[in-house]
Amino acid sequence: MRAVLRSLAVTAALGAMVIPAAAQNYPERPIKMIVPWAAGGDTDNIFRPFAPLLQKHIGQPIVIANVVGASGTVGAREARGSPADGYTLYAVHDYIHLVHYAGVTDVKYSDFEPICLLSATPSVLTASPKTPWKSWAELADDAKKRPGQITVGATLGSTSHIFPALIEKAAGVKFKYVSYEGLAPRMNAILGGHVDLTDSNLTQKGKVDAGQLKFLAIAAEKRDAEAPDVPTLKELGMDIVYAVQRGLLVPKGTPAAVRAKLDEACGKAAKEAEFADAMKKQGTRVSYLNAADYGPFLDKLDRESKTIMTELGLAKQ
Amino acid sequence: MRLGRDSFAGLIFLSVSLALLVQSFGLPQLPLVPVGPGFYPRIVLIFMAVMSVALVVQDLLARRAGVAGVGAPAQPQRAYGLVALSFAIIALYIVLLPLLGYRIATVVFVAAMQATLERPTTWRQWAVLAAIAIGTSALTYLIFERYLAVLLPRGSWTNW
């Protein structure tokens, strides 16, 4: 028994010695990318076309693992608990800041190191075809007359909740929230008229053209070329620019040499024309930042998220 | 009156549901949701408690009616020891999986399980057993890791 233990100890020690050398040869085996939402969801649709491009530049297969559950926090926890060796990437968006302040999870963005920011998907305020409003002005009038009666489908405490909450605050109205987690169930509910409003994005344009949905306003700086008729919230007098920002992180403690390799490969992959095309189909634009710029960007986003959550009364005391 | 198997099961589920029912009242309220996270569990738990009571009552009534040997029908002899041993081997395999890594742990597991269920007597049978163990591990590893892009657990002791 003692001999077995000793040999195990030796193996463990050898293993420990191997690690620094491993950073030099990184990557020598496939890399896992944790996407904390379901396959086929909008986050998955953004990282899936990116994976083969990153693979091309890093030289090892990138394997997507959808680790879903509890508003994406199961995946966050899994990523945080993974070895910091560069073989686990974590596909993230703004939710990581929001769920933390909502008190859903103790996982924080600062449990990770930034690699790169990839994309920004502007939010679009979308109404059910069964609602009478043709424009934001009509909705605002109605909402003032019936406070707390117009229903909004949203993932509570996440981006689809924050976006309408910002509008509530800017316009001085009150909505009623109904929990619909994920874009697909929200679309079903809004097509059937079971909720009045929701946050969506330009991928739903086909349904608007068919008269099944109404885009009321887009939360971008400028009108989008894909949907030139949709006014921006700024035009409508609300100073709201809101987009879902997606990027890649690695667990804290990942060696700097490994991060540098990932950063470089990520930059090359994000500049591929193929990626820009894929993002356009997702109602998204490429919004690349390298590791050095992504870090401060995340710090700023986190401060903003904290302010928003506190102001909206959603932050846990 | 001795309790039957069904009464036992009913009492276990009754106590579980009552204990959790008490717990459910300690769950916090959410600001936006009118009924709170304990609302639906309470419905399920009350339903479960009622059904557990019904099961106990049904069992007691059946016994009183004098149906002989309800709880213990004549059963052929069963290898329950082997079942317990199999569960133990599987549990050990699952514990060792992240430590030894998929490839090694699977060889050991397949070999141990085979030897438990049908002990080889000749060296030839041992060789076949070993071949199946190594073959299973190698083949599944190859298919899943190489072709199906499923990354199997690597051992934290063996780094392999």
Place this chain on the structure above:
Amino acid sequence: MFELLGHGLLTVLEWKYLLPLFAGTLVGVIGGALPGVTITMTIIVVLPFTYGLDPLQGLATMTGVYVGGSAGGLVTACLLGIPGTPSAIATTFDGFPMARGGAPGRALWLGIWSSFFGGLLGGLFLILVTGPLAAIALEFGPWEYFSLFVLAMAMVAGLAGSSFVKGLLSTAIGLLITVIGTDPIGSVPRFTFGSEFISGGFPFLPVLIGIFAFAQIMSDIEKVGVPKTPGAVLGAQPSLAVSHLKVIGEILGRPFLLLWSTIIGILIGALPAIGGSAANMLAYDQAKKFSRHPERFGTGVPEGIIASESSNNANVGGSLVTIMAFGIPGDAVTAVMLGAMTIHGIQSGPLFVSQQPGLAYGIYAAYILAHALMVLILAAGTLFVLQITRVRLAVLAPVVLVLCVIGAYALNNTMQSVYVLLIFGVFGYALVKAGFPLAPLILGLILGDQIEINLIRAIMTDDSLLLFFTRPISGGLLFCAALSVGLAVWQHVRHQRRTPREEAHDF
């Protein structure tokens, strides 16, 4: 329309499309047949290969996987008694007893041809009724979904063999398992006792694999060393030879059963968020209810196999209706297909069929051809399947268990799911030993989250609980649920008076 379909068929018959379709169907059949490997997992695995293909090639591959996987589950269900996928659960109830009873070929081919006919009928509906069906599905708000799920559970608990009370208790256990972990609305941990392990909840698939695979394998291990009762296992040379004409006759000789199971499959498929796992159980229950000899169900009657297998392939047609017309996935598999469509830049939705007729009818054609390919693959693969059944338990048990472990692990790529697999393996075996039916538990497990979410959504939308009864569709569904429970209790009482109590051995 038929011109378009004909054109679609000619297109898909080109090598360029036939080859990916064939590969997809083959992979689907294998994935479906392997316990622990679901159609969802198979299609996710296939997805990266489709990126390099053109849109129709990619969609044909995935349609093949979906059709093949829905049929492939029956092979393991009939020959090993373990459902290869959740959509073949009810196939085990009669398929396995029939195979054990000395007619493995008949069980297998009843399943295959039922899948074929069910699937083709589903395809007919897919092509003809896409519009109207989807319109109905859209009218379903949270109230209707909640009531529909209640109806489904009421119906399946009635299926639970000798004890209705145990069936309902089993349902409650299934529902309770979904309650444990993080609450689906506000992510509040429930009944986790402060444990990180429990707070992730118990994912459905590891629980399902654990309960079914372990209960089956351990029940077999129990009998090691015990003299075999005649017909308890498949003979050394199980003959899969069977008269196809006779089997087809058996299926088509029950047109109402076939049609009704198909309709159930299509409807469940068209409704988002339910999926094939509920379709086959509901269809099985219906077959039992309408049968003149319900007590023979579970002993290897052909009706059980026909109902289960025709409904789960028809379910594929129903799910495709919803994604083609609305861009809304009915289950995880179609969610992946939808994702692939958007990656190819195809806007699925109301305009899809009119704007992309080539692609839409190409998918219809691929769906129909996949059924023919599925039959061919299974016909040729029978010998291979035979090998599985001939393997000794000492070899089969560890290999199947390894595949179950991989299946649980690969689901989330975490050991957590594997621990869940083990826990529920032990729990499921204990339940079987205590005489509890497992099917209602599984249904509770499948529907649990959705029931809660829809209940809470309904209350969040309008705090009047009366709406569950006053909304016509919802009220009607609840009325049917009450009727179903009443009927089951009445049948049970009548049955108990006539015959002495017996133990339930089904699972």
